[in-house]
Amino acid sequence: CSRESPLQLHWNQGSSRSAKLYFGMPLVAFSSLPDVSRAWVIGSADPLTSDAEGILLASVDEYLAGWRAHGQALTVGRDSREHHFLTIAVDPTASDASGCSLDALFRVFKGLEQVLGTTLLDRGRVYYRDRTGTVQSTDRAGFSDLAARGIVTSETPVFDTSVQTLGDWRARFEVPAADAWQAALLPRAKR
Numbered sequence: 306c307s308r309e310s311p312l313q314l315h316w317n318q319g320s321s322r323s324a325k326l327y328f329g330m331p332l333v334a335f336s337s338l339p340d341v342s343r344a345w346v347i348g349s350a351d352p353l354t355s356d357a358e359g360i361l362l363a364s365v366d367e368y369l370a371g372w373r374a375h376g377q378a379l380t381v382g383r384d385s386r387e388h389h390f391l392t393i394a395v396d397p398t399a400s401d402a403s404g405c406s407l408d409a410l411f412r413v414f415k416g417l418e419q420v421l422g423t424t425l426l427d428r429g430r431v432y433y434r435d436r437t438g439t440v441q442s443t444d445r446a447g448f449s450d451l452a453a454r455g456i457v458t459s460e461t462p463v464f465d466t467s468v469q470t471l472g473d474w475r476a477r478f479e480v481p482a483a484d485a486w487q488a489a490l491l492p493r494a495k496r
């Protein structure tokens with residue numbers, strides 16, 4: 306694995322940037338990718354402002370346009386939702402992402418965390434909709450506490466950021482807590 310990512314961003318004063326980019330396959334419409342596509346959901350611990358979301362999407366789109374694995378361009382699309390979630394999917398029937406190419410992608414996200422002022426790569430976060438429909442984020446202990454106090458229940462919509470295929474994402478990215486791994490965080494009497 307080369308330590309150099311296809312895209313290197315250097316941020317000055319938060320808005321000026323320079324990039325080194327190797328061009329590959331352009332992004333495809335997310336909806337056109339097959340269900341067997343591999344998927345990665347990146348969740349922002351805090352809701353992104355319009356400006357922060359713009360920085361995230363511009364940076365990721367630049368990276369994805371040049372994303373390659375073992376010299377092969379990847380067929381890739383992305384979806385952004387709720388000012389919290391970015392899902393990236395790769396069609397493995399064309400060419401699949403390798404460990405090295407994924408490491409490079411996640412280095413881009415790690416670099417963006419400081420620029421955006423939020424955490425993007427905390428797999429321990431639990432995302433749910435509160436009673437007003439707003440997406441909230443907490444850690445697992447916080448979700449269990451909310452459940453113990455009756456603030457979240459088995460019917461509370463939650464987001465499964467652990468989905469691994471686009472078919473799973475389409476079928477169960479947002480489901481009631483009782484139907485997701487988050488059910489284990491609910492008190493037994495409330496499941």
